[in-house]
Amino acid sequence: MIVSRRWLEALLGRPLVAQEVADRLAAQCAPVDAVIPLHQDLGAVVVARVQDVKQHPNADRLTVCVVDAGGAAPLEVVCGAPNVQAGKAYPFAPVGATLPGGLKLERRKIRGVESNGMLCSAKELGLGADHAGILELDTDAAPGTPFLDAVPVRDDQIVLDVSANRPDLLSHKGVARELAAGLGGTVKLPTVGRPDGPTGAVPSAVRPSGHQAVVDGVAVRLEDPEGAPRYLIAVLRGVTVRPSPAWLAHRLSSLGQRSINNIVDATNYILFEINQPLHAFDLAKLRGPAVVVRRATASERIVTLDGVTRSLTPEMTAICDAERATIVAGVMGSADSEVSQSTTDIVLECAYFQPTRIRRTRRALGISSESSYRFERGIDMLAMPEALARAIELIRAVAGGEMREAPVDLWPEPQQPRSVFLREDRVAHLLGVAVPRPEIERLLSSVGFVAAPKGERLAVQVPGWRPDVTREVDLIEEVARLRGYDSFPVELRPYRLGTVPDAPAEQTLDRMRETLARAGLFEARTLPLGPADAPDAIAVVNPLSAEEAHLRSQLLPGLVRRVEHNWALGQRDVRLFEVGTVFRPSGRGADGPSSLPDEQLRLGVVLTGARHPSHWSAQSSKVPDMDIWDLKHHFELAVAAACPACDIRPAESGTGWVALESDGGEQRGWAGPLEADAPKWAGSLLGLEVRIAVGAPSLPRYEALPTQPPVLRDLSLVVPGGVTAAAVAVVLRRVGGTLLERLDVLDEYRGAGGGLPEGTRGVTWRCTFRDPDRTLTEREIDALLGRMLSALEEDLAVRRRQT
């Protein structure tokens, strides 16, 4: 909502400083997004008096004026305006001035005569659309006086961020009301026609009616009181549609609103002044003549003012004449009903449309207007006759016309002002500071509430412009904000510990992140929305773009895109991990009212590039790239941290591994090489993804540290094809028993040389033997090794390598 400082001044009858207004409003009711001074770009323009007007020697339509612009000597200025007259004052832009729109004035010859500046039209100054002639000034100011000082156009826009609960702040009167409460003073509507003048009398007689009535020959029927609980119609005859007077056009232009014609401008003025949207339509275009307010029918169509054909539904309220719908109630009219240059008689609608109905309608049609914005938030249903009376007064002032019959007021179920009870002790209970009852009453009444004691409580009558106040707590908020949030102390008081344990999931994720960061990886946070990454990826019904139309069902595709991004930046070494949520369809079927997807916590890792940073001391400047064995290490790390109850196995297909639950065998993780859009110079890309099991890690127990020395023996074995290292280890461990403390692979040898039989490989194992209680003898170990070798030979045909 944009408010004009000058408009507020007219309502409050006092000068205001825009920044003070902004600060007060921000502290009391609504944040201020900006304070924008208007017409700052007219600073160089001065008042000038034309002393003489002569015909231009070389052009029929131009004159050469002698202008007193306050300088030492008069200036010669070439002028093209038909209305220039000697003796009158006009705005003058001297050489060097820059006008709105960026035109910088230079001394130049126009058809052979030098012109020393420009006499300006309203349009050239950004003050309106009138460019037929230069702007004649009604001022006694001395030539040379800055234009902004002589003419009251200087203004400030104050841009308010009005919250959805405060429709009253969508008008100057509502904002002025808050300022009066905060700064003192009272709000008075200025007499229309002379906006800065004193208050005028307001004729406000309306004829209360039920569902239908006739006004000045127009039959009005309210068939949809649910959609339009209150509906007022006035008929004005003999109006003249023409451009608005300057004051009215200025008021609207100070808000950035375009002036259209006097009738439309008058209704807009009322909207911005007192928050009552109005609609004027042409009586001549009304068949019947009748105004019917009803639900639209399913097949009904309307061509709205913007030229678009709209299909209506019974969920919408239509304003119709005797035959057809002409207006989408509260949202937009049609060319078929609108006021035009030839209009003489108008029907003026002043309605309250049901807020949710308007909201649904404008969303369904995808159009909104200043009116729909206000109806959607709720206007003052109780003040409508006064609003209509003011509108009639204004229209008659700017367009003439007469009202032969009092307006009709269709209000089948009249409403009374709402009362809300307030307990004084409840104020302290919520705000932490006792506010005495007189202060409560004073604060509430300053913005229009009427408070009266009723027993221990206050009965507070809520004004019609505050639909948001419905219960006690709403009144307590009024007390708090009007008293000022600063008036409450910042005082840390004792508190009790809560009953909610710290979330295990968060603790688990913290641990994951620590583990991976310590392993030399950087945490990424990728977008959970992306292209479908699985056939059953969950689609967003209303995505922003096709690229972000699905929820991720795995982390790796998003991480791969991040690697590609780094490659595109020329970065070869990329090590990323992410912990985050992925989404899977729930098993419960998609028809239920709340079938939420299953959410899983996952850990994803991508690795590519050098295994470690290079160092000058190395033999070769080329550090080897990470390969699947680096990946396997990270997979082991990830599985141990994320799902310790899993075993790692080679994948059934391809090069890679899976993590399988020890009981049940469900797959919880995968690791392997990844496909990507890689530049030539990139290393191979490796990745893993593990489902995270939430839970506390198992606590390590102390075991006595060994005091006996270990015995190391290396076993070089010839391993036939098809026998895995894991199978060998199983046999070695089984036979080695508790004395075999550790088993490490020292090397693997493949190749034709070295005397290995075809189809076999050599693998050297280091066995570490230890007995915690005694020193092992050589003989014992030799015997044990012998048994281990026999078992290998017997079970797996693995033999010791002959050297």
Added chain:
Amino acid sequence: MRLDELRERLKEIPQADARRLQELKTELLGRRAGALTEILKTLPTLDAETRKQVGGAANALKRELERAIDEREQALARGKAARTGQGIDLTMPGRPVWRGGLHIVTQVVSEICDIFRELGFTRAVGPEAETERNNFFALNFPPDHPALDAQDSFYLGGDALLRTHTSPVQIRTLEHYPPPVRVVIPGACYRRDPFDASHSPVFEQIEGLAVDDGLTFVDLKATLATFARRFFSPDTAVRFRPSYFPFTEPSAEMDVRCQLCAGAGCPACKQTGWMEILGSGMVHPAVLENCGVDAERYTGFAWGMGPQRIAMVRHGIPDIRLFFESDMRFLERFSGIDSR
């Protein structure tokens, strides 16, 4: 050989060349037949008093000999290096290893949660896909109300949507735990805002909720001001302004003094000298009622803030998209590791 004779040999060491030094080492300290070793071997044969005396002196001498030999070895090495021009240049870089780190948003979230932990708040979490009931209606959003406009949502079908704030976890928490409740709720949220420098369709939020007997607006102000002073600096000025959220009443926006210009006004704070940090308010009684909490007895306060925005304010990060791009240089810069 007597100990004092051996001590005389110390003098030879600084003059010895490499070969002589090796001989001396073997002769004096050799494990098999070194002179000092021989003396130490005789110790068990001596009476207690003598053993203690000789043992102490022998060990002291041993240390002296070792140090002298070590020093001479180093001096010889230096001399050799100098002669061949192969000195160790100790200004050469050390051998690095890959280092990792946490995302700056994760760090800020942890830091915020840690501060609130000191104030008695534990962490609570909930699902990112939610029902309209938990995301809106239980939080006192009226159906078809314009307040919903600021919460433009991604729908998943039916009444399921991606939560627009972490506030639904307020509902889940209050429905499962009796007061006193003191929780902070970190998590991802989704709104239909296209990406630009300050908007992202996905963003992080930290919600807070306290419900108990006797909590007031004073507790709200004090708790959040304490947070601001811990997080930014002890002299950080804060101010509270009226605001509107359907689930709090009264509602308040908290600003802190602009961290960049200290209040003088700069582009980051739009010349106001203040930075909007969080929205807050007293829990609306309708929310308590919707969760089966006695709203006559219990009161509470709640707030919500955006760690990304706070990180941008604090670190001068100009564009929210940087958080998602995962540029290794950005991640490294903000990983908490000192950059080289």
